[in-house]
Amino acid sequence: MGVAVLLKQVPDTTAKIGISGGRVDESSITKWSISPYDEYALENAIKLKESGHGDVVAITCGPARAAKCLTEAAAVGADRLIHILTESSLDSIQVQSLLSAAVKESGCDVVMCGKQAADTNSGSTGPGLASSLGFSCVGGVTGVSMEGDVASATRLGPSGLEEVEVGVPCVFTFDKGDTELRRPNVRGIMMAKKKPIDSLTPDDLGVDASNSKVSIKSHSSPPKKQPGQKFVGSESVPEVVNKLREEANVI
Amino acid sequence: MAYEALDFYDIDSLLTEEERMVRDMVRDWVEDRVLPNIEDACRDGVFPDEWRVEIGEMGILGAPLKGYGCPGLSYIAYGLICQELERGDSGVRSFASVQGSLAMYPIWDFGSEEQKEKYLPGMAKGDLVGCFGLTEPDYGSNPGDMITRAEDKGGHFLLNGAKMWITNGTIADLAVVWAKLEGEIRGFIVEKGDEGFSAPEMKGKHSLKASVTSELVFQDCKIPKDRILPDVKGLRGPFSCLNNARFGISWGAVGAAQSCFNSAREYALSRIQFGHPIASFQLVQNKLSWMLREITKGQLLAYHIGKKKDDGSWIPEQISLAKMNNVDMALEIARMSRDIHGANGILDEYPVMRHMANLESVKTYEGTHDIHNLILGRHITGIQSFTREP
Numbered sequence A: 001m002g003v004a005v006l007l008k009q010v011p012d013t014t015a016k017i018g019i020s021g022g023r024v025d026e027s028s029i030t031k032w033s034i035s036p037y038d039e040y041a042l043e044n045a046i047k048l049k050e051s052g053h054g055d056v057v058a059i060t061c062g063p064a065r066a067a068k069c070l071t072e073a074a075a076v077g078a079d080r081l082i083h084i085l086t087e088s089s090l091d092s093i094q095v096q097s098l099l100s101a102a103v104k105e106s107g108c109d110v111v112m113c114g115k116q117a118a119d120t121n122s123g124s125t126g127p128g129l130a131s132s133l134g135f136s137c138v139g140g141v142t143g144v145s146m147e148g149d150v151a152s153a154t155r156l157g158p159s160g161l162e163e164v165e166v167g168v169p170c171v172f173t174f175d176k177g178d179t180e181l182r183r184p185n186v187r188g189i190m191m192a193k194k195k196p197i198d199s200l201t202p203d204d205l206g207v208d209a210s211n212s213k214v215s216i217k218s219h220s221s222p223p224k225k226q227p228g229q230k231f232v233g234s235e236s237v238p239e240v241v242n243k244l245r246e247e248a249n250v251i
Numbered sequence B: 001m002a003y004e005a006l007d008f009y010d011i012d013s014l015l016t017e018e019e020r021m022v023r024d025m026v027r028d029w030v031e032d033r034v035l036p037n038i039e040d041a042c043r044d045g046v047f048p049d050e051w052r053v054e055i056g057e058m059g060i061l062g063a064p065l066k067g068y069g070c071p072g073l074s075y076i077a078y079g080l081i082c083q084e085l086e087r088g089d090s091g092v093r094s095f096a097s098v099q100g101s102l103a104m105y106p107i108w109d110f111g112s113e114e115q116k117e118k119y120l121p122g123m124a125k126g127d128l129v130g131c132f133g134l135t136e137p138d139y140g141s142n143p144g145d146m147i148t149r150a151e152d153k154g155g156h157f158l159l160n161g162a163k164m165w166i167t168n169g170t171i172a173d174l175a176v177v178w179a180k181l182e183g184e185i186r187g188f189i190v191e192k193g194d195e196g197f198s199a200p201e202m203k204g205k206h207s208l209k210a211s212v213t214s215e216l217v218f219q220d221c222k223i224p225k226d227r228i229l230p231d232v233k234g235l236r237g238p239f240s241c242l243n244n245a246r247f248g249i250s251w252g253a254v255g256a257a258q259s260c261f262n263s264a265r266e267y268a269l270s271r272i273q274f275g276h277p278i279a280s281f282q283l284v285q286n287k288l289s290w291m292l293r294e295i296t297k298g299q300l301l302a303y304h305i306g307k308k309k310d311d312g313s314w315i316p317e318q319i320s321l322a323k324m325n326n327v328d329m330a331l332e333i334a335r336m337s338r339d340i341h342g343a344n345g346i347l348d349e350y351p352v353m354r355h356m357a358n359l360e361s362v363k364t365y366e367g368t369h370d371i372h373n374l375i376l377g378r379h380i381t382g383i384q385s386f387t388r389e390p
């Protein structure tokens, strides 16, 4: 029993990202937050706990600063906090190995995470973790409820909603639904501050976190948006049509 | 774009994690709930009831008070809460200041055990709203000469008189009212629905439009004997409440100023005149630099007096200085920001004119700017100059 919720700390979606020397300059990022889809996973994990499915174990993998997202999770109701402390950059397989070792250690039979992280957008963690744990996986859900050992999840399909039933153990990756995220309150924040964080190293989990096979070689800013063009009067119509055809390739 | 509060001297690094989390919680709430709705609230002249509920749910009311369901946060955290609320609107901060510092605090400090248990838990949750009745139509800066009287009728007290300019009055479930009993100022708790008590709203404000301001009228108002605050007599009662509220205002003003600065900076960078962003002109940069300088000084003042509140080493005159300076600074910044926005500055699309109008009230309430000058003048010279009598 129990729900493990995986939280990744990413630059806030509203933060300005600076690049220096071909890499994202972390010191330029003024605000770090829980990746938005993970917040929906957290909300649903707490809902599941409220309906009686064991405790919520929040797990994050990242440098020291990432501990903040565990405290934030505790402030809204996470019961146990696990921080896999990693300072080097890891590839997806390494992250999945670390997370699956931590999930095993937590004893949880349900895992919830975002469908993709706001920084890498790669979407590999949930399915990769399920495969390394041998759990079932349902992706892109917006809500989960449990009846005994069977979970029913709502999935946003391309043309409507899909209800999926799946037995535990399983992994759910979350999409943004219309679930309202709860706000923390002072009481929660004060309790969160007292909650211990289990800090584990890759060694503690028996995972080799050196020599990642995939590494990012460089980052660059997206090309600057060209200024808009203005056309006045009906005499400009042929020119606009021409531009739409030749430059924008839309007609 | 994300709101980046001006923090030139990195006050952030001096905060505890808990203080930062509380600040961010309130900041997010203001961003989500206040900013999109504040202009409607002002236009309608209402303090939306859902704000009361949500502020209560966040658990920030009576922030520094301990026990009886109160949060028990540091004074720095209380200051940060005020700063974030007032970055939204001074009216929202006023709601919280009055509830926490002016209504909960006197019950917490001077109330009987029964009074504390009866009122404080509900007030901390926002289920019960309080107000603070000191000012009268004829006695503002000089509350010591108040007319409102209480008489001991054996089985009950009888209150007669009127209070004016009372924040939260009409929406309050209880009023902490200061009145003279046998010539001495005492605090009384009057509940909504008490015989002979009414609280009509004052209309027509050009300032603090999203805050409820009321008269309190007592016509042979009968209240039980156990509604007197047992543990304080004289002006010390209301003044000790004001110390806490003024402290909060010194932080709140920083929030309003940060909001005006942000808007001015963004506007100056995007507004092109004479072929260049106005931010590139030296006169405009001088204004922005002046704002940065004054806000930074105000922040340091607020932070330092917060630390002194937390360790108990403060004196009231230090709070007077912080309230006076920071409100004055915020008002000047609001005006300067309005100027940088040109004509756009008068529109409700930008927060500056609203802050500017609000801050005129903030300059007057909780001791007018000049009353704080007189408090400091007395401190410096040892000579009181409030009145001509010796």
Ligand SMILES: Cc1cc2nc3c(=O)[nH]c(=O)nc-3n(C[C@H](O)[C@H](O)[C@H](O)COP(=O)(O)OP(=O)(O)OC[C@H]3O[C@@H](n4cnc5c(N)ncnc54)[C@H](O)[C@@H]3O)c2cc1C
Pocket (backbone or CB within 6 Å): B098, B132, B133, B134, B135, B139, B140, B141, B142, B164, B165, B166, B167, B168, B208, B213, B361, B364, B365, B366, B367, B368, B369, B370, B371, B374, B385, B386, B387
């Ligand atoms: C929006 C709003 C909300 C308020 N909420 C509350 C509330 O919740 N509870 C409450 O009790 N009160 C409240 N007040 C009242 C507020 O505290 C008073 O307005 C304030 O104390 C000033 O009193 P006054 O308006 O009567 O001005 P006055 O005292 O008449 O002052 C007028 C002017 O004279 C100056 N002045 C007065 N005396 C001297 C002197 N000796 N020397 C030099 N200058 C002097 C003042 O500085 C001011 O410039 C509120 C006011 C406003 C505007």
